[in-house]
Amino acid sequence: MRMLESSATFLRGHFSRRIFTIPTATLNRLINDHLRDNGLVEARRIFNQNRTSLDISTWNMMISVYVQRGLMLEAHQVFDQMPVRDVVSWNTMFMGLKKNKDPESVLRHFIEMRRSGLNPDELTIAAIIDAVSGPGSKVLVLQIHTLAIRLGLSLSAYTGSALLRGYTSLRDLRGLERVFKEILLKDVVSWNVLIMGYMKLGFVEDGERAFAEMPERNIVTWHTMLIGYINNMEMDKARDFFDKMSQRNVFSWTVMINGYVQCREFKVALLLFREMVESWSNRPSHYTFSSVLKACAASSSLLMGRQVHSMISKRGMACDVVLSTSLIDMYAKSGDITAASGVFKSMPVKNTASWNSMIGGFARHGLGVEALEEFERMVQCGYKPDQVTFINLLSACAHAGLVEEGEKQFMLMGRFGITAEKEHYACMVDLLARAGQLDKAERLIKGMPFEPDFVIWGALLGACGLHSCLELGEVAAKGISRLRREHPAAYDVLCRVHGEKGDWTSVMELRRLMRKTKAKKQDASSWIE
DNA sequence: CTAGGGTTAG
Numbered sequence: 001m002r003m004l005e006s007s008a009t010f011l012r013g014h015f016s017r018r019i020f021t022i023p024t025a026t027l028n029r030l031i032n033d034h035l036r037d038n039g040l041v042e043a044r045r046i047f048n049q050n051r052t053s054l055d056i057s058t059w060n061m062m063i064s065v066y067v068q069r070g071l072m073l074e075a076h077q078v079f080d081q082m083p084v085r086d087v088v089s090w091n092t093m094f095m096g097l098k099k100n101k102d103p104e105s106v107l108r109h110f111i112e113m114r115r116s117g118l119n120p121d122e123l124t125i126a127a128i129i130d131a132v133s134g135p136g137s138k139v140l141v142l143q144i145h146t147l148a149i150r151l152g153l154s155l156s157a158y159t160g161s162a163l164l165r166g167y168t169s170l171r172d173l174r175g176l177e178r179v180f181k182e183i184l185l186k187d188v189v190s191w192n193v194l195i196m197g198y199m200k201l202g203f204v205e206d207g208e209r210a211f212a213e214m215p216e217r218n219i220v221t222w223h224t225m226l227i228g229y230i231n232n233m234e235m236d237k238a239r240d241f242f243d244k245m246s247q248r249n250v251f252s253w254t255v256m257i258n259g260y261v262q263c264r265e266f267k268v269a270l271l272l273f274r275e276m277v278e279s280w281s282n283r284p285s286h287y288t289f290s291s292v293l294k295a296c297a298a299s300s301s302l303l304m305g306r307q308v309h310s311m312i313s314k315r316g317m318a319c320d321v322v323l324s325t326s327l328i329d330m331y332a333k334s335g336d337i338t339a340a341s342g343v344f345k346s347m348p349v350k351n352t353a354s355w356n357s358m359i360g361g362f363a364r365h366g367l368g369v370e371a372l373e374e375f376e377r378m379v380q381c382g383y384k385p386d387q388v389t390f391i392n393l394l395s396a397c398a399h400a401g402l403v404e405e406g407e408k409q410f411m412l413m414g415r416f417g418i419t420a421e422k423e424h425y426a427c428m429v430d431l432l433a434r435a436g437q438l439d440k441a442e443r444l445i446k447g448m449p450f451e452p453d454f455v456i457w458g459a460l461l462g463a464c465g466l467h468s469c470l471e472l473g474e475v476a477a478k479g480i481s482r483l484r485r486e487h488p489a490a491y492d493v494l495c496r497v498h499g500e501k502g503d504w505t506s507v508m509e510l511r512r513l514m515r516k517t518k519a520k521k522q523d524a525s526s527w528i529e
Numbered sequence: 530c531t532a533g534g535g536t537t538a539g
Contacts, residue, residue, distance in 0.1 A: 028530075057530040064531060091531045126533060161533045192534045223535040254536060290537040325538045356539040388539050 024055035031058065040065065060088045067096035087121050094127035106131035125153050126162035133169035141166040145179075155184045161193045168197035176201070188216055192224050199228025204237075219247060223255060230259035250282045258291040266299040283315070286323055293326040302334035321347070325354045332361025352386055360392035368400025375409075385416050387423070394427035398434060406431045422448075426455045433463030438472055454483055 027050055034043035047054070047062055059082050066075035075096050082089060090113045097105045110128050113120070120128070125148045132140035145163055148154040154163065160183035167175035176197045183190050191214040198207035207228050211221065222245050229238035242248075242256045253276045260269035273292045276282060284292070289312055296305035309327060312319060319327075324347050331340035344350075344358045355378045362371035375393050378385060385393075390413050397406030410428055413420060425448050432441040441460055445452050457479040464473030 055530090060530040062530090067531090086530090088531050093531095095531065121531095123532060127531095130533095158533050165534085187533095189534050196534070218534095220535050227535065251536070258536065285537090287537050294538080322538045327538095329539070351538095353539045358539095360539060386539090392539075 024058060027054070028058050028061060031061065040069075056082075056084065056086055056089070060086070060092055063089060063092045063096075067092055067099070070099065072096050072100050085116070085118075087118055087124065090118065091121070091123040091127065094124065094131075098127055098130060103131040103134075119151060120147070120153075122153050122156050122158045125151075125159045129159075129162040129166040133166045138170055141170055154179075155182055157183055157185055157187045157190050160186075161189050164190070164193040164197055168193075168200050171201055173201055173203065188214070188218055188221065192218075192221050195221070195224050195228065199224070199232065202232060204228065204232050204234060219249065219252075222247075223251060226252065226255050226259075230255070230262065233263060235259065235263055235265070248281070250285045250288060253282055254285060254288040254291060257288060257295075261291050261295045261298070264298070266295040266301075269295040270299070270301065270304060277311075284311075286317070286320065289317070289323060290326045293323075293330045297326075297330040297333040300334040302331075302336060305330040305334055306339075321349055321351050321354060325351075325357050328354065328357040328361060332357065332364055337361055337365045337367070350381075350383070352383055352389065355383055356386075356388045356392055359389060359396065363392050363396030363399055366399045368396045368402045368405070371396035371400075372402070372405060372409075385418070387418055387421060390418060390420075391423045391427060394424060394431065398427055398431035401435060403431060403435045403437070422450060422453055422456070426453075426459055429456050430459040430463070433460050434466065436463075436467050438463065438467060438469055442472060442475070452479055454480060457483070 027046070031043045031046055034040075034046065043065070044062070047058070059078065062078050063075050066072070066078065075093065079085070079089060079093055090109065093109060094106050097103075097109065106127060110120075110124070110131075113124075125144060128144050129141065132144060141163075145154065145166070148159055148163070153159045160179060163179045164176055167179055176194070180186070180190065180194050191210060195207045195210050198204070198210060207225065211217070211225055214221070222241075226238055226241055226245075229235070229241060238256065238259055242252065245252060253272070257269050257272050257276070260266070260272065270292065273284070273288070273295075276284065276288075289308060292308055293305060295301070296308060305327075308330075312323065312327075317323075324343055327343045328340045331337070331343065340358065340361045344354065347354060355374070359371045359374050359378070362368070362374060371393060375385070375389070378389070390409065393409055394406055397403070397409065406428065410420065410424065413424070425444065428444055429441045432438075432444065438460075441463070445456060445460065448456075457476045461473055461476035461480065464470070464476060
């Protein structure tokens with residue numbers, strides 16, 4: 001390190017007096033050494049001082065470093081100042097923009113690159129395909145594919161894997177298989193992406209066939225299959241596959257546990273987590289804990305949640321924003337609002353989701369005033385509320401009977417650039433109807449910019465039950481039955497209840513059922529039997 | 530000098 005510093009000083013000293021060129025390799029090594037030692041600032045200084053004699057690879061390396069650290073502003077700055085750019089410069093920028101989740105910019109820059117007369121290479125094609133992949137961009141994927149063919153790049157495994165992803169995003173099975181056949185030397189990644197494509201399109205058996213046929217497999221292959229089974233809701237196959245895996249790591253366990261969470265098998269998820277911990281084979285990661293906390297929250301397993309919390313602390317695991325937010329949610333959903341608030345207060349860094357969890361927690365506990373206060377603090381701290389914030393806030397008002405406050409917040413949503421969605425209207429209908437302002441609720445429904453859905457009619461119906469308003473209740477019930485084609489299962493429930501005319505206790509029952517459906521909650525049950 | 534595939538929060 002000292003040697004590096006002295007050589008930097010040496011270089012600086014000479015440059016102020018004379019002009020001579022340092023070999024590119026030396027400069028690159030010097031800058032690189034500084035970067036390795038975290039001396040980004042120093043590296044930049046050397047870079048700036050030799051600006052006039054820099055080799056293009058040095059420029060590219062500088063961009064790459066910024067990109068890798070997520071400093072896109074700096075990367076852009078260097079990129080803009082380059083006297084001349086090559087394909088590597090562009091590719092590095094594409095990767096940065098992609099990491100920054102800015103596909104439009106990737107496309108914009110690509111057009112600019114083409115205008116400058118440079119030809120794309122494999123990496124370029126891959127980056128562009130990823131940027132234009134998605135529903136409704138069929139033409140672009142096909143065009144990039146055409147371009148790749150014209151440049152003779154479509155046969156490579158690298159470009160091929162991107163094209164496979166592109167056709168998967170178009171849900172084009174034929175295209176997927178055609179591209180795969182075109183790849184000259186198929187490597188393990190090509191096969192993995194093919195399997196992923198089959199699984200995403202729902203062709204589980206084709207995925208299995210490819211898995212059997214492929215010449216070599218790695219752990220990602222196994223994970224691709226596992227995730228494929230889970231997303232196709234083949235939980236038995238997934239578990240069977242998981243049990244047969246020759247090697248397992250944290251990722252494998254987490255995927256399996258999270259799979260059970262996704263299909264609402266919370267107890268099984270927690271049992272598997274326990275198995276993982278007791279086997280001492282792999283240490284849970286942030287991902288694992290996050291999934292497990294979700295399972296605790298959804299099954300109101302407060303004791304288990306507390307155990308997980310202390311596990312996180314004992315392991316000295318950095319409690320990041322995501323994990324803390326999971327903890328808040330877990331505590332709030334399993335009834336310990338004090339603990340939720342404690343975690344929230346201890347967070348050094350918060351984001352919108354953390355605030356939402358906290359406000360949602362207050363709502364759940366009927367603490368409308370606290371929710372409103374927390375919302376005020378959120379805005380004062382400069383955090384931007386989003387759709388979810390207002391759903392939570394309005395439902396807090398509804399639960400606490402704060403009609404005027406709720407109406408006020410509903411009106412103020414636009415000031416934050418948020419337009420009211422169905423969920424917000426549902427909260428408002430619930431709020432007004434519960435408070436007995438049934439006419440107002442009805443008028444709100446009529447004035448909505450969309451058709452009322454099951455939840456909205458349900459809220460109204462329930463309140464009609466509360467306030468013994470048969471007439472409007474009939475309207476709501478009819479509204480629900482009109483939706484029967486969309487919600488056959490819900491209609492069944494309704495018919496069962498509606499058979500007993502005038503029995504509003506049953507309507508309350510229905511309303512409870514509907515609320516449960518909306519909240520996607522499992523029956524409250526404890527981890528400790 | 531750039532390097533493709535697998536998972537988290539409301």
